[in-house]
Amino acid sequence: MAEYILSKSTYIRGLQCHKSLYLNKFRPYLRDKISEEQLAKFARGHAVGKVAQQLFPGGTTISRPGKSSALKTEGLIKEGFPVIYEACFISDNVVVALDILVKQQNGYNAYEVKSSLKLSDVYYSDAFLQYHVLNFAGLKPEQFFLVHRNSEIELNADVELEKMFVFTDVSQMCEEKEAFVQENISSMVEVLKQDKSPNILPGNHCMKPYPCDFRGVCWKKISQSQQDELLSL
Numbered sequence: 460m461a462e463y464i465l466s467k468s469t470y471i472r473g474l475q476c477h478k479s480l481y482l483n484k485f486r487p488y489l490r491d492k493i494s495e496e497q498l499a500k501f502a503r504g505h506a507v508g509k510v511a512q513q514l515f516p517g518g519t520t521i522s523r524p525g526k527s528s529a530l531k532t533e534g535l536i537k538e539g540f541p542v543i544y545e546a547c548f549i550s551d552n553v554v555v556a557l558d559i560l561v562k563q564q565n566g567y568n569a570y571e572v573k574s575s576l577k578l579s580d581v582y583y584s585d586a587f588l589q590y591h592v593l594n595f596a597g598l599k600p601e602q603f604f605l606v607h608r609n610s611e612i613e614l615n616a617d618v619e620l621e622k623m624f625v626f627t628d629v630s631q632m633c634e635e636k637e638a639f640v641q642e643n644i645s646s647m648v649e650v651l652k653q654d655k656s657p658n659i660l661p662g663n664h665c666m667k668p669y670p671c672d673f674r675g676v677c678w679k680k681i682s683q684s685q686q687d688e689l690l691s692l
């Protein structure tokens with residue numbers, strides 16, 4: 460089984476800022492404290508993911524991403540297992556855990572579930588990466604869907620499960636982004652081979668798409684007025 464250097468979350472971090480990617484790997488103790496709001500968001504995401512699994516019931520769940528999980532996923536696919544939750548793949552230096560993998564007549568469909576009410580650029584980037592890793596690992600998905608909550612319908616036991624979610628087929632977009640993803644991975648792997656963090660100054664990118672959790676370190680070096688300006692963006 461191949462080694463890996465990046466994960467879904469570190470890739471998304473690297474897309475925002477290479478310095479954040481580097482600090483996260485080699486100076487994680489410098490990270491700002493995680494907020495209650497972020498913790499609640501993780502818990503919400505997990506709960507919605509569990510509900511969405513019932514769209515394709517009877518699957519088996521793979522535990523946390525890593526080499527043994529990737530081997531287990533590989534074994535289940537060889538056996539032709541119909542539904543796998545948190546299916547793990549490692550290729551091109553990246554490990555990913557796909558929310559739901561569902562067998563089709565000639566292959567598998569991939570489903571990545573988001574707890575939000577609409578899709579954002581980050582979710583597309585996440586899908587592009589996962590598609591690439593699956594493809595590179597030899598399991599090109601028949602179709603890749605981003606699944607998010609239907610804003611018009613509450614999660615409720617009385618509502619038909621399918622109506623609670625919106626499915627977006629992003630297979631074509633994933634295919635078009637293959638080279639782009641591969642380039643990003645290569646440049647991030649290079650960053651992580653360096654013996655010091657890249658010299659990147661704070662800017663608009665510190666807040667988008669997410670407020671960076673290394674601002675406590677990086678923003679120390681900039682004036683209060685600059686900080687206020689960045690926070691107001």
Ligand code: SF4
Binds near residue numbers: 478482666671
């Ligand atoms: S605070 Fe800004 S410059 Fe520093 S690591 Fe985060 S995104 Fe990069």
